[in-house]
Amino acid sequence: MDGSHLLALVLAVLAWCAVVGREFTLxxxxxxxxxxxxxxxxxxxxxxxxxxxxxxxxxxxxxxxxxxxxxxxxxxxxxxxxxxxxxxxxxxxxxxxxxxxxxxxxxxxxxxxxxxxxxxxxxxxxxxxxxxxxxxxxxxxxAFDPLAEPLDGARESAALLTAVLGVVETGRDWVMDFRRVPHWLIVGATRSGKSTLLARLVSQLAPQPVALVGIDCKGGMELSLFRERFTTLASNRREAVDVLAALVAEVHDRMRACRAAGARSVWELPEEERPVPVVVLVDELAELYLTNGSRADRGEAEQCSTSLLRLAQLGAALGVHLVVAGQRVGSDLGPGVTALRAQLAGRVCHRVNDPGTAEMALGDLNKDAVAVAQSIGTHEQGVAVLAADSGGWVRGRSYLTRPDAAREAAHRHACLAPSLPALQTPVEAGEES
Ligand SMILES: Nc1ncnc2c1ncn2[C@@H]1O[C@H](COP(=O)(O)OP(=O)(O)O)[C@@H](O)[C@H]1O
Ligand SMILES: [Mg+2]
CATH class of the missing domain: 3.30.980 (Threonyl-tRNA Synthetase; Chain A, domain 2)
Incomplete structure (x- = not known):
């Protein structure tokens, strides 16, 4: 073979590689x-x-x-x-x-x-x-931002009390596992992705044998979409007071049952006696705490604050979990908020308006994470810094869950909504009013 033939052959092979390579990578x-x-x-x-x-x-x-x-x-x-x-x-x-x-x-x-x-x-x-x-x-x-356009895996999480919410920077799944970290705090400015994250969480937990309780005191605008799957939903503070009080009573019942059986948590109870896990979702936390100064108002806010704190302190071992979302979590909302925050070991911090909020959400866990949270831009909706008390942190992005998809999931699994005897009364009272 002479030189020109060899050259032609090499060129042909290269062209072939380029075409096949392009097809393959597409x-x-x-x-x-x-x-x-x-x-x-x-x-x-x-x-x-x-x-x-x-x-x-x-x-x-x-x-x-x-x-x-x-x-x-x-x-x-x-x-x-x-x-x-x-x-x-x-x-x-x-x-x-x-x-x-x-x-x-x-x-x-x-x-x-x-x-x-x-x-x-x-x-x-x-x-x-x-x-x-x-x-x-x-x-x-x-090489590039892995959170720019996460491809939604419309997967359902297999394990009880875990939810696949999105992806994290390392390319892995963003998994919220309530057995590992029992309570979560989600903060972020308006339109930073808090309610979308809750919607994703609802659609992931909907197929599981878990009781979902919603508290959305902004008139229930966000969470009422998933009403069918909720065991109960409080859409104003009056209802929230009742629902939270009923949950505290439930926690005390469970505590008694565990004590009688010599178990340190509901997970140590035999399976047939184990009460159903409860996940309480609170959207717009401030609505529970802000008052107009009147005595009745202050009383309600205090009751909410005490009950939430009680649930956070006792719930972890008794299968009652809190997910609390809000724009701010500072002591300006009331003295109970700081104590509540200390109990919520898992943190999700979306874009925030002021450095103070990032500091409050992440500062007690990790200083570096605060700076990273502050660099999240307005267009990066759903991007958040995730941290837990184990010390580490990572950036993640939730999958965009549209309200209709979440509503559809809630509707499909409506029959799975377990009833909790302690919660029956407030639901009826809420619906009558
Ligand atoms: N993970 C996400 N990916 C892409 N867009 C998102 C994501 N999360 C939220 N968004 C967009 O941001 C908007 C506001 O989100 P929302 O959850 O209502 O914010 P918040 O409850 O914090 O006010 C949504 O309507 C959606 O268009
Ligand atoms: Mg919202």
Whole structure:
């Protein structure tokens, strides 16, 4: 075969590869990253690692820092330090991961500070640095925002009391698991995605043997869509007072049953005796606490506050869970709010209007998370920082659940709404009025 034939053959093979590659990546979008994005970024990481380490003080030098020059002792730093050893970048969905072994004397702190510089050097959307183990630093770079357009998995969660709400930055499912974290606080400015998240939660819990109780004192505008699946729904504060009092009575009943059986939680009771789990959803928390100053008003607000706190304190072990959504959770709403917040271990912080709210939602758990929550933009509806008292935090985006889809799920599973004897009376009272 002569030269021109060989060239033609190589060109034909290349063209064929390009066409097949294009077809393949169109059919399997997840693979596009591994075939085209990852190799480029990995090359960039390998080529720039030493330079970036040098410039960002990630290097060490074991040269003596003093030298004698003539009759003088001169102090200084060695010109070239040793860059820490990095392994080969490992591909992860939409990004790559680099494990760095610290050299003796190094700490993870400068790596955390260099995250931004690394993101620019590698043309990454974001770089996260963690130190999972002494002497190791793991750098994860993502090429694009995985939360920009999450594809809704219209999946139903398999396990009892867990709900798949969306995706998190690492590409994993955003799962709310009430067995692990019993109570949740959801904050965010108006139109940041709180009610949409509750709608998703309702549609995920609807097929499960779980009693759902709604408290939406803004006239029930949001939660009444799912009324059919709720065991009871309070749409003003008067009703909320009754429903919450009934739930507290229910919790005390369960406590007695557990004590009699020698169980420390309802989960230790035999299955046939175990009461049905209850998830109480509260939208617009402030409506429960704000008063016009009149005595009756203040009394109702105090009753709500005391009952909610009681449920939060006792409910976890007794299968009664709270999900509380609101725009603000500050002590301006009343003294009970701070105590309630301390009991709600799980936090979801959407876009907020003021730094104070982010601080209140996340500050007691993690300082870094506060800054991240403040950077959520107005167009990023449904994006939130998720944190739990275990210390970690992650950014996530809920799947957009339209009201009609949630209503349809509630309707389909309406027959599953368990009745709770303690709650029967307030529901009827509420419907009559
Ligand atoms: N996860 C999401 N993805 C895309 N858009 C969303 C998402 N969550 C909410 N939105 C949009 O934001 C709007 C306001 O959301 P909503 O849940 O009513 O906010 P809030 O209850 O905080 O006032 C919704 O109508 C929807 O269009
Ligand atoms: Mg709302």
């Amino acid at each position: 059919r399997h979008p997840a693979w596009r990253w591994y075939l085209t994005g990852y190799p480029l970024m990995a090359a960039r990481v390998l080529l720039t690692w030493r330079k970036v380490a040098q410039v960002n003080d990630l290097t060490v030098s074991y040269q003596p820092t003093r030298r004698v020059l003539g009759e003088l002792v001169v102090r200084g730093e060695a010109l070239r330090g040793l860059a820490p050893r990095a392994g080969l970048p490992r591909p992860v969905p939409g990004g790559l991961q680099l494990t760095v072994r610290l050299r003796p004397g190094q700490t993870p702190a400068p790596f955390l500070d260099a995250a931004d510089a690394l993101a620019h050097a590698w043309r990454a959307h974001a770089v996260r640095v963690v130190s999972p183990q002494r002497g190791l630093v793991v750098i994860t770079a993502t």
